[in-house]
Amino acid sequence: MSAPKSRTFQIEAFKYRSVVDPKHSEKMWNILEHGIHEIYNHNASGTNFEELYTNAYNMVLHKFGEKLYSGLVTTITFHLKEMSSSIEAAQEGLFLEELSSKWEDHNKALQRIRDIFMYMDRTFIPSTQKTPVHELGLNLWRDVVIHSSKIQTRLLDTLLELIQRERGGEVINRDLMRNITKMLMDLGSSVYQNDFEMKFLESSAQFYRLESQKFIQSCDCGEYLKKAERHLNEEKERVSHYLDAKTEVKITNVVEKELIESHMVRLVHMENSGLVNMIVDDKYEDLGRLYSLFHRVPNGLALIRDVMTSYIQETGQQLVAEDPEDFVKRLLDLKDKYDKIIDLAFSNDETFQNAFNSSFEYFIDLNARSP
Numbered sequence: 262m263s264a265p266k267s268r269t270f271q272i273e274a275f276k277y278r279s280v281v282d283p284k285h286s287e288k289m290w291n292i293l294e295h296g297i298h299e300i301y302n303h304n305a306s307g308t309n310f311e312e313l314y315t316n317a318y319n320m321v322l323h324k325f326g327e328k329l330y331s332g333l334v335t336t337i338t339f340h341l342k343e344m345s346s347s348i349e350a351a352q353e354g355l356f357l358e359e360l361s362s363k364w365e366d367h368n369k370a371l372q373r374i375r376d377i378f379m380y381m382d383r384t385f386i387p388s389t390q391k392t393p394v395h396e397l398g399l400n401l402w403r404d405v406v407i408h409s410s411k412i413q414t415r416l417l418d419t420l421l422e423l424i425q426r427e428r429g430g431e432v433i434n435r436d437l438m439r440n441i442t443k444m445l446m447d448l449g450s451s452v453y454q455n456d457f458e459m460k461f462l463e464s465s466a467q468f469y470r471l472e473s474q475k476f477i478q479s480c481d482c483g484e485y486l487k488k489a490e491r492h493l494n495e496e497k498e499r500v501s502h503y504l505d506a507k508t509e510v511k512i513t514n515v516v517e518k519e520l521i522e523s524h525m526v527r528l529v530h531m532e533n534s535g536l537v538n539m540i541v542d543d544k545y546e547d548l549g550r551l552y553s554l555f556h557r558v559p560n561g562l563a564l565i566r567d568v569m570t571s572y573i574q575e576t577g578q579q580l581v582a583e584d585p586e587d588f589v590k591r592l593l594d595l596k597d598k599y600d601k602i603i604d605l606a607f608s609n610d611e612t613f614q615n616a617f618n619s620s621f622e623y624f625i626d627l628n629a630r631s632p
Contacts, residue, residue, distance in 0.1 A: 481534035548606035577624025
């Protein structure tokens with residue numbers, strides 16, 4: 262007796278769909294609207310999510326997708342306006358906390374809403390080229406809350422003020438700052454850039470421009486370079502804690518321009534502490550810091566090489582003019598000195614070695630007695 266053939270079952274779509282009375286669609290929407298209210302009001306523990314999903318499914322199935330979508334937009338907007346009012350009313354010290362808290366609430370609600378409207382997301386929205394539910398929720402938060410006339414400017418000012426206070430040595434809540442800047446990033450790179458980063462870079466340039474003027478008046482070259490290095494490290498650390506990683510290059514460029522590039526000629530020639538004094542006093546640490554920082558800016562190393570080369574040639578010419586008995590010894594001592602500087606401070610930079618060799622050959626040729 263042959264074995265019974267296995268049968269394959271296949272679920273087919275309904276060939277005939279019953280027509281739903283518009284009044285019934287209204288009833289289904291009312292159930293959904295109430296469910297969304299409960300979610301936003303933190304009363305969703307007793308909510309029947311299966312029933313909500315079924316109602317959303319049936320509304321799309323029976324061609325009430327447009328009503329469902331527009332109702333969702335209206336209901337979310339209603340709650341975001343309430344949230345916006347609460348954020349606007351927050352006292353100065355609690356403004357960011359309230360914003361962060363409401364943002365977290367909205368995200369949790371949005372996750373549940375997306376699950377309920379999953380069928381609409383997969384069918385009605387692609388066919389009508391409307392914005393998917395999650396993206397819709399983010400866009401509404403951006404437009405209703407973040408771009409509120411009473412929140413947008415206040416948010417920017419608060420973030421910039423906290424950064425300024427941190428630069429002044431005050432400890433701020435970096436976790437909260439991270440929550441807020443991440444929110445801006447989640448809303449899209451253009452929101453982060455236009456609503457925060459652009460103004461952050463502008464205010465930073467102004468801050469470091471003023472700082473550089475104070476430093477240049479009160480510090481010697483070595484001290485100035487230490488402050489520049491410290492600020493570069495601080496901005497890098499700031500990015501790692503609560504800014505977008507892409508901001509690091511931009512803020513670094515700002516600090517380099519304002520603290521180094523704008524003052525490099527004055528720093529190199531600074532009286533009693535510039536490049537020549539560092540060379541004379543064998544200040545390898547300062548020379549290394551000078552090399553490292555000037556390496557960051559256009560023509561920085563070329564300036565160091567030019568000043569060093571001129572000084573070597575000047576020193577060599579004096580040596581030749583004096584024509585001392587120990588000329589060869591002093592010549593070799595000079596070579597050892599610069600070899601050590603290039604090794605310890607200038608990372609064995611080949612261009613510096615070549616510049617030194619050319620300068621050395623220049624004044625050797627001035628003295629026929631030299632080997």
